[in-house]
Amino acid sequence: MEKCDKSLKEPGKLRQVVFTVIVNLSSVCYGVIMGWQSPSVPQLQNPTPVVGSEPMTDNGVSWMNGILTLTGTLMTMLLSVIPDKFSRKRFGYALALPMMLNWLLIIVATEHIHIYIAKALGGITGACLFYLVPNYVSEISCDSIRGILASIIGSCLNSGILLAYILGGIMSLYNLAVIGAILTVLYVIAFAFMPESPVYLVRQNRTREAIRSLNWLKAGDTLAIEQTLSHLQLQIKEVTSTRSAKLSDLFRDRATIKGLIIILGLFGGQQFSGIFAVISYTESIFIMSGSSLSSNTSSIIVAAILLLGSSLSTSLIERAGRRPLLLISCAAMCVCHCVIGTFCYLQNLQYDVSVYGWIPVTALSIFVIVYALGMGNGPVVIMSEIFSRDVASVAATVGFVMCWGASFVLVKIFADLIALLGMHGCFFLLAISCMCSFLFCFIMVPETKGRTREDIVDELNGGGQYKKKKDVKHIVGTDSVHAVHV
Numbered sequence: 495m496e497k498c499d500k501s502l503k504e505p506g507k508l509r510q511v512v513f514t515v516i517v518n519l520s521s522v523c524y525g526v527i528m529g530w531q532s533p534s535v536p537q538l539q540n541p542t543p544v545v546g547s548e549p550m551t552d553n554g555v556s557w558m559n560g561i562l563t564l565t566g567t568l569m570t571m572l573l574s575v576i577p578d579k580f581s582r583k584r585f586g587y588a589l590a591l592p593m594m595l596n597w598l599l600i601i602v603a604t605e606h607i608h609i610y611i612a613k614a615l616g617g618i619t620g621a622c623l624f625y626l627v628p629n630y631v632s633e634i635s636c637d638s639i640r641g642i643l644a645s646i647i648g649s650c651l652n653s654g655i656l657l658a659y660i661l662g663g664i665m666s667l668y669n670l671a672v673i674g675a676i677l678t679v680l681y682v683i684a685f686a687f688m689p690e691s692p693v694y695l696v697r698q699n700r701t702r703e704a705i706r707s708l709n710w711l712k713a714g715d716t717l718a719i720e721q722t723l724s725h726l727q728l729q730i731k732e733v734t735s736t737r738s739a740k741l742s743d744l745f746r747d748r749a750t751i752k753g754l755i756i757i758l759g760l761f762g763g764q765q766f767s768g769i770f771a772v773i774s775y776t777e778s779i780f781i782m783s784g785s786s787l788s789s790n791t792s793s794i795i796v797a798a799i800l801l802l803g804s805s806l807s808t809s810l811i812e813r814a815g816r817r818p819l820l821l822i823s824c825a826a827m828c829v830c831h832c833v834i835g836t837f838c839y840l841q842n843l844q845y846d847v848s849v850y851g852w853i854p855v856t857a858l859s860i861f862v863i864v865y866a867l868g869m870g871n872g873p874v875v876i877m878s879e880i881f882s883r884d885v886a887s888v889a890a891t892v893g894f895v896m897c898w899g900a901s902f903v904l905v906k907i908f909a910d911l912i913a914l915l916g917m918h919g920c921f922f923l924l925a926i927s928c929m930c931s932f933l934f935c936f937i938m939v940p941e942t943k944g945r946t947r948e949d950i951v952d953e954l955n956g957g958g959q960y961k962k963k964k965d966v967k968h969i970v971g972t973d974s975v976h977a978v979h980v
Contacts, residue, residue: 506713518650519681525654527616533662559905565617567898574891582691592618600671633693648804656797663790696726749954753880757893760873763931765900768924803866815943823868824932830861835921879942
């Protein structure tokens with residue numbers, strides 16, 4: 495939904511929050527899809543595995559995440575070439591299809607191939623989710639709460655991962671899949687009560703239905719409904735008179751080229767910061783520290799800390815700014831990697847470091863929090879603010895493809911890197927990556943907090959340094975991070 499008149503009190507905020515939470519039930523479901531592997535791999539690699547006649551190999555386990563990220567990359571590219579004319583309601587229902595098929599395959603799985611296909615469906619679910627949720631939230635919410643609502647997806651996603659860790663530690667993979675299927679059904683039932691996007695309805699010239707949708711979203715405030723509807727109609731008329739953006743448009747001027755470099759660097763830095771490695775090797779870190787906690791308990795602790803960090807990020811990103819959080823996040827992650835790498839190296843040299851077993855656990859906990867505060871949400875927020883509206887859709891697609899692709903590369907090479915460099919060498923390598931991200935953010939990334947999109951683009955074009963104006967207020971998420979909205 496487009497910018498609301500500031501003279502209004504923006505009615506219907508509570509309803510918009512409720513609808514955002516409902517659509518993000520899909521994020522919780524996807525979080526469970528992402529998280530079930532960690533507690534369930536021991537069941538798959540057991541001498542008498544729950545699926546298949548032989549235990550799954552380490553290479554097979556690595557391909558589980560590899561397939562998910564690979565299909566996510568391909569699906570993101572496919573969605574980018576399909577015109578953005580979907581009904582948000584119908585797309586929301588369609589999202590449940592690969593999600594449910596994923597769980598049904600796991601429930602009936604008798605061979606490892608069934609698990610791999612389920613993971614592929616999980617990747618498709620993830621790509622569709624990151625297309626639908628930002629779009630829908632952007633189109634139903636007003637300026638003053640849009641940024642906060644857009645960041646809820648991260649907290650809901652981490653909530654699903656935490657739920658998978660907890661349930662996976664106390665029940666079989668079969669029972670966990672049944673719970674996942676039930677959650678999917680609950681999402682579909684709750685989504686049935688959601689209003690259609692007024693942006694989509696106005697685009698289809700279904701004005702009466704758009705008014706009914708706005709009536710829900712604006713709590714029946716007639717003045718707010720009329721002004722928002724007029725604004726939507728005007729914006730849609732302007733957009734339909736222009737051609738669709740192409741990939742080549744990202745190279746048309748200095749601002750778009752620099753913006754493209756920024757999002758590629760941020761998403762690459764996000765994935766190569768080592769979040770996957772740290773989460774995947776949480777159990778090993780707790781074991782080497784001499785912790786008496788079980789591997790599943792340690793994973794639950796890390797997931798809970800990640801959820802806490804993403805929740806804090808929602809409020810801090812508007813108060814502290816984007817650039818400071820990114821810099822602090824990269825620097826702190828670098829230090830954490832160095833600490834864990836040093837601990838591993840001393841252990842490798844046969845030094846008795848058992849009395850300092852609390853150090854790697856503490857470093858791991860700090861790493862997860864600072865990742866969530868900065869590099870976790872920061873790249874998405876920055877991406878939504880540094881491009882002109884006409885190329886935002888194409889830029890977002892490139893950014894998400896980079897994110898999925900970098901994740902796939904790290905998933906597939908990390909085990910080989912451990913064999914080549916040792917655990918300590920890998921953490922030192924990740925520290926170098928975080929330091930490179932710090933330098934990249936320091937040199938390339940501008941501060942976007944409190945700035946208009948036009949001012950940011952002007953600076954990227956070389957129009958001079960930004961001087962903050964007290965009468966300028968920038969609202970996060972005015973446009974979707976995945977598609978150009980009107």
